Amino acid sequence: MLQQWKETEKPQEEELSSRLKAAREKLQEQQMKVKEHKLPVLILVEGWGTAGKGHVIGQLIKNIDPRFFKVFSMKDPSEEEKRKPFLYRHFASIPEAGKFCFLDSGWMNEVMRARLYGKMEDAEYAARIESIKRFERQLTDNGYLVVKLFLHIEKKEQEKRIHHLLDAKDTRWRVSKNDQWQNEHYKTCLEAFDSYLKDTNMPQAPWYIIDAKSKKWTELQALEILTEGIEVALANNAMAVPILQNVFPMEKMPLLSEIDLDKSLEDAEYREELKSLQQRLGELHNRLYRKKVPVIIAYEGWDAAGKGGNIKRIAGALDPRGYEVHPIASPEPHEKARHYLWRFWTRLPKTGHIAIFDRTWYGRVMVERLEGFCSENDWKRAYNEINEFEKELHDWGAVIIKFWVQIDKDTQLERFNDRQNTPGKQWKITDEDWRNREKWDLYEDAVNEMIQKTSTTYAPWHILESVDKKYARIKALKIVVEELEKVL
């Protein structure tokens, strides 16, 4: 794409000014429609060093109310960010519904630097491209407008700009080592950029190459592409997208009705096992901290199945500095306004830490599905989106352990009644619990489908038979210990 690129014909001054005026006004008008339609707009500005990425963003945002946009400048990842998966900080910076987010370079820049400085082999590059394509597709599939601009200047122009900036004391600091390195290795960079643009040029999130030789012309091109993109996106309400085939290796799982719930444990055996497993887990926690392995433990299960007590037995064995429990309720407004996986991406543990989720991203294919909080297309698509999410975590090196805490309908009724009738437990039972109980069969179907479709070999579900809570706790501890031993 870049290699065939030819300098554009910049319009005459008069035409340029009148088109600029029109485009600026259009963006000003569109910002309210973007808000009304709850359209999230992500503008990724990539390009050569000194091409004027910051300047063009500065011009674009002049037309938008400051409450409606954010600007993120790509920096080297912090020590904290280096301990998160590659996409973590990029996913974290996606806009809310109805708002704009401008990225002064982002994931392209990050990958290109590593690639050009010889720190990324072909296989890793191919994996990154795959991650990026999935990430961008997940955004557009979920209603995001993703506008990708590449600001292009030729070698001589870049050289001129670098010299110009270096010549003056005040501007010297603006020339980075990377800018100079790019200019010295212009052809190599050009080829690498060209490959990247081709590899990630998708119909729903295409690349636009911008001739960045003149500031006003750059601004006009960016404005016209952005406003046209918004126009197209506003025309599409709740678009359905194809349900992709599963490409991940799956494990064979039983149906819930096939689970034998008669399993139980004697008190004495329970206490003994609990003690030794918790001790073993404590030791393993130290080792995974030193070896910097991140661990994600996800709990789902019926109301009153015993998730809380189960989590307590795991957490009780861990060093409090190295784990966190995330209770997941219905999303806050700022969470609801973003991709449904956003609140999980931003809660990921860093390497060496354990995150325990009490309810999870699987809400999408259970409560959101059954209560109509998302469209049919949304939840049908979510199995693959979730498998992709967990694949990212797995490739990053995370251990992922998913528990479904299983009881039967009668046991739930007993426990509900017990809660209702015991003054100290009444806070634990709500009208919603009773309403959910009425939909038991629908939930059972949804859970079966979820377990069948998301038990990948790298993140399979484990069923905890929890009519006897003691049995379930010991089984959970054993599985966690086993899974950690595999990687330590």
Added chain:
Amino acid sequence: MLQQWKETEKPQEEELSSRLKAAREKLQEQQMKVKEHKLPVLILVEGWGTAGKGHVIGQLIKNIDPRFFKVFSMKDPSEEEKRKPFLYRHFASIPEAGKFCFLDSGWMNEVMRARLYGKMEDAEYAARIESIKRFERQLTDNGYLVVKLFLHIEKKEQEKRIHHLLDAKDTRWRVSKNDQWQNEHYKTCLEAFDSYLKDTNMPQAPWYIIDAKSKKWTELQALEILTEGIEVALANNAMAVPILQNVFPMEKMPLLSEIDLDKSLEDAEYREELKSLQQRLGELHNRLYRKKVPVIIAYEGWDAAGKGGNIKRIAGALDPRGYEVHPIASPEPHEKARHYLWRFWTRLPKTGHIAIFDRTWYGRVMVERLEGFCSENDWKRAYNEINEFEKELHDWGAVIIKFWVQIDKDTQLERFNDRQNTPGKQWKITDEDWRNREKWDLYEDAVNEMIQKTSTTYAPWHILESVDKKYARIKALKIVVEELEKVL
């Protein structure tokens, strides 16, 4: 994709039967909705030899009224088809709105055979992939549902099937040399197929790999993918899609208002030039016939600008066996029911022939745009779609000559009045001509935009100043002669 593939878990017989029943009923119900919503559905069935492509199509169509579908079996291109561009026969077989079209292998098979038999180098393969991605994107962008299935069987299974077929006299003929070659070179084929699937796996037209070991299970997978795809497509009405950036090299063109229309030619000079140019063109026609160069001459221009007389002077110099004039009126119902470029794809000349179009595919960005026959998103997207179309023709080796026949508004009025007042010419003037004339300024803007956005270096517009028709005819002849001389 294929290389990571693992055999699927075939459902138990009972589940299989009940899901088959449900999926068949669903498709039967959907066929009427497909018709009502005017959804065109293209199902491409690719896969290994003996995987059962024909069988699965046979099963699928049992659920559809015979008036609503067509089946095309891929054969080696005929001698006629070999003289058309690569995409010609594939474009020709796209379904009408509201109908199904099943392809028993298609463009994938064609490319893979050439590739595997060593008849296609890397560069040509890359160009084909690009063409195919554009072709499929043009279909989905224009509201087509494109379902791509790959029927997969393992080497041993294929071997078993081949032997089984060869063993019986009645079935021996069904094993092709290609089937046997594939089995002998299974790994090479697997790698090539895998690359192709990855290269053409687009979010809007994704690949689905089908485990084709068992017939019923194959049918069920295909049915479920197809019905789900239809469901998603039916949910989307008149979806707008991103306007892609121009990636083709452009020529700088004047605005219509900048054209000097005072050019004229003396009678004597006209007659002399006409004679010598026509003679020269006749000679060139013979040479391009022998060298098998296809030529496409496209005429657009104002009503009464003199297109007809101009075309007559070109055609008059040609051997009638080697050219065809296509007058383009508003589309017939069966043409309107397909992609707007379909009626031009199917009218392409074969190599060595000349096709002259009296009005063209540019109707999309003129009359269809101004009369609201297509959406804004449709015509805005069309510039790129047309540049892509002409790029295909250019890469095939065609000479493309596009004429805009230009007059001013006063001249048009004179000629209209002359037609109105001359009994023998009255058939040439209609109410519609007068109505179009009222929209002169809107048309002028549209024509300017068209000329700016579609004057690629490989297919630029030529303006014919036609206030003096003689001047315009000689200029057209000169351009045709020049362009042909360049390639002969």
